[in-house]
Amino acid sequence: MTLLSVGHACVDVYQGTVAALVPFFVAERGWGYAAASGVVLAASLLSSVVQPSFGALTDRWALPWLLPVSTLAAGAGIALSGVCGSYRLTLAAVALSGIGVAAYHPEAARVARVAGRGGHTAMGWFSLGGNLGFATAPLLVWAVVAVDGLRGSPLLAVPAVAGAVASGVALRGTRRVAAETAGGSARVADGRDDWGSFARLSGAVVCRSVVFLGLSTFISLYVRQRTGGGAVAGTAALFVLYLGGAVGTVAGGRLAARFRRVTVVRWAYALTVPAVAGVVLVPGPALYVFVALTSAGLYVPFSLHVTLGQDYLPRRMGTASGVTLGLTVSVGGIASPVLGAVADATSLRTALVPLIALPVIGWLLLRTLREPEPPRAAEGPATTARSGTATAR
Template identity: 30%
Template sequence: MQAAAPKQSALNTSTIYRIIFAISLGHLMNDSMQAVVPAIFPILEQSMNLSYTQVGWIAFALNMTSSIMQPVFGFYTDKKPSPFLLPLGMLSSMFGMIGIAFAPNFYFVLLSVLFIGLGSAVFHPEGARVAFMAAGTKRGLAQSIYQVGGNTGNALAPIFTALIFVPLGQSGAAWFTISAAIGVLLLWYVSRWYRTELTSGTMRVKKRAAAGNGEGKLSRQVKLAVVFLIFLTFARSWYNAGIGNFYQFYLIEHYGLSIRAAQYYVFIFMIAGVVGTFFGGPLSDRFGKRNLILFSMLGSAPLALLLPHIPLVWVAPLFAVLGFILFSNFSVIVVYTQELMPGKVGMASGLIVGLAFGMGALGAVVLGKLADMYGLTFTMMFCSFLPLLGIVSWLLPNDRKAQ
């Protein structure tokens, strides 16, 4: 029996890259369908004569559904993991895509995005759990790969606008049902592996080791640290809501760009965020999670303050640096929270990723209202101060104390 122990230990700590990359690809497909919603805003704004406030309400309906339901599904699946929720969530998003493609009015669009939000809420906690299960000892790297898939999907929104919705209009959303169908098959494959792991002796060992005292109460210090992490997620999400939903209109109004041209600038910011997300995990392993979070928030603040005041020629390079720095903390905050809440992987993911959507939803409504009342220039100026709220990163415990 003792001779078998090293083999068992090695098996428990092995990193299963095929599953990590598969769930990352599923994450890309899931978030690509979410990205369709802001991508189609300029088309809907013209065809349905929407106000900026109505645009904000569509973003609110999408993101708040995901925000409210993610911690709920995370809490449920921490107690009862449900592998086949993954393809079911993708199926819900497919129905939402069909609805958006043929929506006749504002209210039908709202109903359609609720299906997409629900699909996202189902996917994310279980997707994060799969990445955690397949990570072995490389949790930071696994979470970075997983989150890169989602952030890449979000980053494609401007490209969708320029290459699909400008030439095809609203009906272009129907093409994304093909991606959704492929995603259902991919996640069915991942779910079968997930189910096998749950029923194997190896997975039972993993579950006991990961759960630890997960059912116990969290200490006051841990709760306070989680509150700080949620607040940092709030600041980043509101800023991202301003750029992702309204900066395209600012470029059109302030610099005189076409709808298509404006998308490429927003894409630079988002794709730089994807790169930052990937490198954030390894950098945090080298310099510490708390230090990386602090650098990410305060390092991006001066660039955000400059953005509304620079000529167009400087927007692209500034966006590239700003997106990289700001999003380098994305996967790090998730892993940091998971380590603070052992045995509550789904809940931790639901709180941080779910609340990121929720805060972005609230931000979209508030920023849309500000744009209608005071103009886009005021709204962009307001957004530029949000990364300064990252000063609360000083209050986080260092990595050793957190562990």
């Protein structure tokens, strides 16, 4: 689980770096809000389109090699984005990174579920790795780009190399477990797929995604306006937004061990509403407090989305993982250019106001959800997978 968490951190660095690079694209290349948010869209759109396909593939076949290969692809795209000479090539580079991120998550989530024996806390630690990668991204980008400008972006490939090595070592130690749990023939769950509940859960996660990626894209620029600070003030706000996820993810797993997951998720969405309102409406340094509260509220349900989705679709865990951990996270980036266009036409504050309402919509979708029973693996290969996991750990 430690190696898988490290690998997850190294992949999700590249989800965080896209937003962290936006202010530098604006400063060095003179892009407007809409053009800059188009970079986020490029990373998100292809990821959103291909993610279900990777989930379906991992439902049928074992694809453990996807972990290191997709990590390297994610890093290569970001490394190239800063040195591409045109807007189109920059979009292509970040799109490559988005495909790498999309390919990684379904397989990794399934392996993590088995390695953690289906526990909510274990999935929380796996998700924590990704959140720490998000949190590290602004600091990493600032350290590299602030010194040498965008032409220093090839150095951003270093985490990808480290992540590929960590994933490779993890897969060597758990090769049998990964192979048995990655293919649909090796996981015959006892239960029926509840597509209705899964659809409502996915709708709520999309609302969460739009809020998170909308803030990720523009919070750095917005904080500079609201506080009068420079690049450091904006980078600090983005770091707080990502770092709060570390606390929220662990807290979510622990709360789910005491209360029902659906209850915890509902409360998280409800509490996110005033937190986002504070980010958008409160001026001055107090804004940082609301950024931290928003981050915690958005991340408490993060790992719970994954296990809930897997339990709603026990026969299609790869698809469930791809949607809840990847697709509905990246699809929020599709809304970023809309926010950017509104900001160009009016103001950045006006563009961010609608984000306050989205957690309310998410709560309404979650209100009628039932708590699913965790799927019980059938006798045979799945039982072997559990014993193999214990040995690997």
